[in-house]
Amino acid sequence: MPNRKSSSDLRKKIGQLLIVGFDETEMSSQLDEMLRRLQPGGVILFARNVVNVPQTHALLQACRKMVSIPLFLCVDMEGGVVDRLQKALAPVPSPAKVFATGDRKLFHMHGSLIGEECRAVGFNVDFAPVSDLAFPASRSILGSRAVSADPQQTIEYVREFLHGLKKAGILGCGKHFPGLGEGKLDSHQYLPVIEKSWKQLWVEDLVPYRLLRREFPFVLVSHAAYPAVTRESVSASLSKKWIADILRKKIGYNGLVVSDDMEMGGVTSAAPVEVAVVAHIRAGGDICLICHKEDVIARAFESLMREAERDREFHRRVSESARRITTFKKKAAGLKRRVPPPTVQSVERMARHIWEFSEQVRLEGLARQEPA
Secondary structure, eight states, rough: OOOOOHHHHHHHHHHHTEEOOSSSSSSOOHHHHHHHOOOOEEEEEOOGOOHHHHHHHHHHHHHHHHOOSSSSSEEEETTEETTTTTTTTTTOHHHHHHHHHHHHHHHHHHHHHHHHHHHHHOOOOOOOOOOOOOGGGGGGHHGGOOOOSSSHHHHHHHHHHHHHHTTTBBBBBBEEEETTTTOOOOOTTSSBBBOOOHHHHHTTTTTTHHHHHTTTTTEOSOOOOOHHHSSSSGGGGOHHIIIIIEEEEEEHSEEEESSSOOTHHHHHTTSOOOHHHHHHTTTTTTTTEEOOOOOHHHHHHHHHHHHHHOHHHHHHHHHHHHHHHHHHHHHHHHGGGOOOOOOHHHHHHHHHHHHHHHHHHHHHHHHHHHHO
């Protein structure tokens, strides 16, 4: 039976393996208790958590105070349909609309502007940009979130966007590994089964991860199955072949590996969350993203604890990922940066910058459509 100290140490490690979401717009006694008890590695906010800029800043700062190790303060900010701050500030153009200008400076500005927006509110991680290829099969699902079916053109946009985020002090992410470009189903509801050969994936969907492996702070793994590669219909987020063998060993990625939301239908259709989180970590993942229900988060935490106490090999895996995360956090100086509360003037200035950028994108897009 583990002693009290070893159990406490294990709880700290398990906490770092979770990024959690919640429904509140301000600190509540329930949220306070969850954060203090679990000490998660990060929190993630959605549009449901955002009322205005000062309120969002205050909520993030309150979360920081509950947790002893610097938090990943996360958001999905891609622009277009995935823009969690549009009501608090102003809508940012979609990746496809910015890409349509053909202007690399605007690709960089897209990342920089979103990065400045995130930083002003208090975030330090943006789970963007989308690195999926824009194939016809996924058009109804990904739409304007993906920019091109050409891997090199996708890399050009993704690289500039990442550099823009970095310039603003925000950590970016490659998603959704190994690629949802051929996915015909929405993994929020279903498990997409992508019947694509290893050879095709290697020269198309995997190219952004191969060539940008040193530039992605995070890689987010999809809830999609690739049976031609794994010989089974298991989600990539639960697959040792995809995470440990391909992403880590064959591609050589050394950053942090995070699952897509473990409450999505693409994974829960196959396994309950408390089973899926264990499978993700066992497969070589570092962080489980659980974005909604506190009771699900609690069950996932306890499931990871039980498995680590029962299985020595799994305990070693937990320790390995916890060490990678804490080492990463120590090197990422921006995680400790205290962002001053936004002022009315700073909010107005940011909203104006977004509007000016949107106009520039619109006008350059129109100019490219005009006949020579």
